[in-house]
Amino acid sequence: MYSPTIGLEIHTELNTKTKMFCGCLNDPDQKNPNTNVCPICFGHPGTLPVINKKAIESMIKAGLVLNCQIAEFSKFDRKHYFYPDLPKGYQISQYDLPICLGGFLDILDNTKKIRITRIHLEEDAGRLSHGQDGSLVDYNRAGVPLMELVTEPDIKSAEEAKDFAQKLQAIFRYLGISEANLEKGEMRCEVNISISKNENLGTKVEIKNLNSFQAIERSIEYEIKRQAEILDRGEKVIQETRGFDENKNLTFSQRLKESAHDYRYFPEPDLPPLVLTEFDQEKIRQSIPELPNEKQVRFKKEFNLKDSDINIIISDRLLAEFFEEAVSEFIDLDKSNIGSIQLLANYFNNDLINLIKELGIEIKNIKLSPENLAELIDLLSKEKITSRVAKDLLKEMVQSDTNIDPSELIKEKGLTQMSDTCQIETIIKKVLAENQEIVLLYQSGKLQVIESLIGKIMKETRGQANPKMIKEIISAKLVIPK
Secondary structure, X not given: OOEEEEEEEEEEEOOOOEOOOOOOEOXXXXXXXXXXXXXXXXXXXXXXXXXXXXXXXXXXXXXXXXXXXXOOEEOOEXXXXXXXXXXXXXXXXXXXXXXXXXXXXXXXXXXXXXXXXXXXXEEOOOEEEEEOOEEEEEOOOOOOEEEEEEEOOOEOOHHHHHHHHHHHHHHHHHHOOOOOOOOOOOEEEEEEEEEEOOOOOOOOEEEEEEOOHHHHHHHHHHHHHHHHHHHHOOOOOOOEEEEEEOOOOEEEEEEEOOOHHHHOOEEOOOOOOEEHHHOOHHHHHHOOOOOHHHHHHHHHHHHOOOHHHHHHHOOOHHHHHHHHHHHHHHHHHOHHHHHHHHHHHHHHHHHHHHHHHHHOXXXXXXXXXXXXHHHHHHHHHOOOOOHHHHHHHHHHHHHOOOOOOHHHHHHHHOOOOOOOHHHHHHHHHHHHHHOHHHHHHHHOOOHHHHHHHHHHHHHHOOOOOOHHHHHHHHXXXXXXXO
């Protein structure tokens, strides 16, 4: 049985207003190629870069949260390599004196500690677009501040690697230093992995540019299997850089792995050293908000929610803030709602979040207010509307261009839960008469078919009847022969 040894390198674009060393806009949504560029981006003779102060402050903030030692002194270096997306022919990066050293992040519900080697700051490269007629390059991204975090080889499984990356993304979003969207390339992961049967490390393989949590997990699982098959054949694993094909679910060779000396690092001559003691680190520390782990503990204590629900809610700062405001409104509507917060969480996680994912929007861009979400769930908890109606109304409220009051919408559509038992029984009698085959199946002992009858009755009542009441009435009417 082989044991994997895994380390991660995670690159994250910082959301500063301007690029790392010039005044060009740092705009990931810029659609026009080669618009946010200038002579400094291209390293033209006679131009001088200037360090972005906000980027340094963001680095310090990340380092403090991740338990790193903030260096007193740091500097930038030139890393030389030639590639079409690197306009200067070198990258301004950091080599031997990074801003943050050491540190750790707890994963798997704080049951395992993953050590951090370093976090350094550099400039991003441009973006290549490949097609049948050739390749195009867009330098809008070239020069954007890019934070690189390197872990120790403490990770032992694909699950641990995925959890580390997800927790890191949540922290960066809470800190407000990056949106860290993997699908937009704002956060990119590289995996270093080897396997062995003893304490000696195997040959390390790097998997580059993984842009989804699923890709991180699946590429590691595949690479463990691939390397094991090579060793079982008595062959040697080659130290190389590989890519991952998400469609074929396999890694593929790209090139042999470079060493540090291949990049010919030397100190960047156009930038002064960084004296980090000149930054007000205490002020930066005080600006750090409540973080996911802290929020998780508080939500558990205050709201008594299931851990699985809390993990979804706190995965994003804006989601957590929206939910907490909805809870506050929910309790203000009726103090007895304190016991129904789990119901609010169920609709928040299983309906609201799924809706905004389906629509391809973010929580910050919907018109639905926390107050109106709370009111909708309050009406449901008091059985003034049914679950079916609540789901339909929530969908309409999320899709609307205006903030709709659920009470007004219910009144307008006449969707108040039916309370007239005689009316409901009349509808049930009609549905049973029209579906004698299902009735006979139920009476023969196939009790699960009652759900089909309930569904048909709910359709007749436009979702306004109480499913529990319907089931009780059907069960009473359709006595099963002994």
